[in-house]
Amino acid sequence: MILKGRVWKFGDSISTDDITPGRFFHLRSNLPELAKHTLEDVREDFAKNVKKNDIIVAGKNFGLGSSREHAARVFKVLGVSCIIAKSFARIFFRNCINIGMPLIELKEVDKINDGDILEIELENGIIKNQTSSESYKFLQLPTFVLNIVKHGGIEEVIRKFGNIEV
Amino acid sequence: MGKTLIEKIISENVGRDVASGEIVLVRPDIAFVQDGTGPLMINEFQNMQFKEIKAHKTFLFCDHAFPSPRKELSNTQKQMFKFAEKYNSKIFYACEGISHQIIYENYAVPGNIITGADSHTCSLGCLGCLATGMGSTDVAIAFGLGKVWMKVPETIKVKLEKTLKTGVTAKDVILCFIGKIGADGAIYKALEFTGSFIKNTTMEERFTLCNMAVECGAKTGIVPPDEITLKFLKERNREVDISSLTPDENAEYSQMIEIDVSEIEPVVACPHRVDNIKKVKELDKVKVDQVFIGTCTNGRISDLRMAAEVIKRQKKSSWVKFIVVPASKEVYKQAIKEGLIDIFLDFGAMVLPPGCGPCVGTHEGVLADGEVALSTQNRNFKGRMGNPNSEIYLASPLTAAASAITGYITDPREFL
Ligand code: SF4
Numbered sequence: 001m002i003l004k005g006r007v008w009k010f011g012d013s014i015s016t017d018d019i020t021p022g023r024f025f026h027l028r029s030n031l032p033e034l035a036k037h038t039l040e041d042v043r044e045d046f047a048k049n050v051k052k053n054d055i056i057v058a059g060k061n062f063g064l065g066s067s068r069e070h071a072a073r074v075f076k077v078l079g080v081s082c083i084i085a086k087s088f089a090r091i092f093f094r095n096c097i098n099i100g101m102p103l104i105e106l107k108e109v110d111k112i113n114d115g116d117i118l119e120i121e122l123e124n125g126i127i128k129n130q131t132s133s134e135s136y137k138f139l140q141l142p143t144f145v146l147n148i149v150k151h152g153g154i155e156e157v158i159r160k161f162g163n164i165e166v
Numbered sequence: 167m168g169k170t171l172i173e174k175i176i177s178e179n180v181g182r183d184v185a186s187g188e189i190v191l192v193r194p195d196i197a198f199v200q201d202g203t204g205p206l207m208i209n210e211f212q213n214m215q216f217k218e219i220k221a222h223k224t225f226l227f228c229d230h231a232f233p234s235p236r237k238e239l240s241n242t243q244k245q246m247f248k249f250a251e252k253y254n255s256k257i258f259y260a261c262e263g264i265s266h267q268i269i270y271e272n273y274a275v276p277g278n279i280i281t282g283a284d285s286h287t288c289s290l291g292c293l294g295c296l297a298t299g300m301g302s303t304d305v306a307i308a309f310g311l312g313k314v315w316m317k318v319p320e321t322i323k324v325k326l327e328k329t330l331k332t333g334v335t336a337k338d339v340i341l342c343f344i345g346k347i348g349a350d351g352a353i354y355k356a357l358e359f360t361g362s363f364i365k366n367t368t369m370e371e372r373f374t375l376c377n378m379a380v381e382c383g384a385k386t387g388i389v390p391p392d393e394i395t396l397k398f399l400k401e402r403n404r405e406v407d408i409s410s411l412t413p414d415e416n417a418e419y420s421q422m423i424e425i426d427v428s429e430i431e432p433v434v435a436c437p438h439r440v441d442n443i444k445k446v447k448e449l450d451k452v453k454v455d456q457v458f459i460g461t462c463t464n465g466r467i468s469d470l471r472m473a474a475e476v477i478k479r480q481k482k483s484s485w486v487k488f489i490v491v492p493a494s495k496e497v498y499k500q501a502i503k504e505g506l507i508d509i510f511l512d513f514g515a516m517v518l519p520p521g522c523g524p525c526v527g528t529h530e531g532v533l534a535d536g537e538v539a540l541s542t543q544n545r546n547f548k549g550r551m552g553n554p555n556s557e558i559y560l561a562s563p564l565t566a567a568a569s570a571i572t573g574y575i576t577d578p579r580e581f582l
Contacts, residue, residue: 013349013350013439015547015548017545017547017548017549017550018547018548018549021527021549021554022526022527022528022549022550022551022552023527023528023532023549023552023553025202025230025231025239025526025527025528026236026238026239026528027238028202028205028206028242029205029206029238029241029242030238041548041549041554060350061349061350061353061383064349064350064383065285065545065547066202066284066285066526067203067282067283067284067285067287067299067300067301067302068202068203068301069203069206069283069301069302069303070206072301087350087353088353089350089353089383090353090354090383090385091285091299091300091301091380094300094301094304095301095303095304098301098303098304099303142189144189144315145189153303154303154307155210155213155214155303158214158307158311159213159214159215163311164191164307164311164313164315165191166189166190166191166315
């Protein structure tokens, strides 16, 4: 799997309340509407201008807070192809994997800037920064987890096999 | 090699020895959703073409925004009601209280594995359960297949020693702990609480500690069950054998953290981060517009007793909107019996029906622009109480009550 897109850069501790604020609770059953408000209190232009295949790059503990899976799903609705962060909050991590959103933990996120173009070789664990001509290595997801992502999410796995195996 | 309590619970559940780091499929004893995560769970249950519920016990709670403030939510709550009826699951549809509190009062027993589509499911670690929050899809799988995937977490041993000073509570302890290790200090790990302080805590204090485990990123917090746990279970006719639920002496922990709780002072978490901890004394110039006592963190009877003790015979600050929400109907009835609700009403509080109340910013107390809230809840993220142009401080019920009197963040020891 090769992913290529423009970087949207965020800082540390982006919470699920930042991604899908509680005041839009009533839009949770209307994901396309909810997605229009993604990260609106952090960066107002994000949901309007994000393009298909764009990549989120963030600092520590991305997605901390509530279990609302909507916070993972809105990124998929907006066409985001991958999320890279120094670290992820646990439930957000699960939610992304389960909906087939690739995640990468990377130490060097500080070297990546907003607007950079990245090319990611998911299986080889390599990110090429086409803007700065740097490249970074990352540790692959465990096989079980990577398989869910490759199938496009756990829903697809269950529809296909009727079960999950580790 | 010995096992941590978490490794023991998972080994017992899967029927073989497991160690931290492994990915396993577990069979949850209890799986549940609430009205913020339930509708998506139902969609996923249908998308995955499940025909029946295979999990042992399943619940749907309407606690976050109930009774509903708007039609979109009324509709999705109705959808939950119909799902519960169709698949013979149990729904709580009459302000019975917050999911975690109801499971604590009525269902969980030590050694259970509990997966809830709510991040504070970790609260039930207070009963010696492996309880952890997951998303709606995960819980749909738990409902439909009766199992979920899980990584066996490493455990951090948290030794809490000695006793608290007057005016200091379990909430101050867990806030200090989170301030110390940071909001990402325990990502993917479990916290096991032990030490002489734990040996003398009440079940309700343990609940508060485990409730906030997720605020430092932990998968769960757990207190190994003991005499105190057994006494609680006996009173509720839920006694079980806990003899196998002790961590081994030679268990391997990823980290050991010791805290002398006698050194802790009343503290608050300042906006907009739970790990932004300061002593109450340093903040007495901060004016508050709204004080909220309640939530799964601090809406139990002991919390209401503490707050009532501080405010009785006092006058509320003229500008403070003071909201009290019992965590469950059981707590509410007990508070009525003890005369606590009278004390709150006479003081000028708004006592709202059991549930999450204003905690998640959807109804009952959304803040105005520029307002400051002092709340006993567990999160102060920007916008959490419905308005990104407001600020939330987190504190104990004692500090919250004292601040409702003065209208400024106030050290409760002035009123004890
Ligand atoms: S009281 Fe607040 S933190 Fe607890 S379950 Fe309800 S919304 Fe979540």
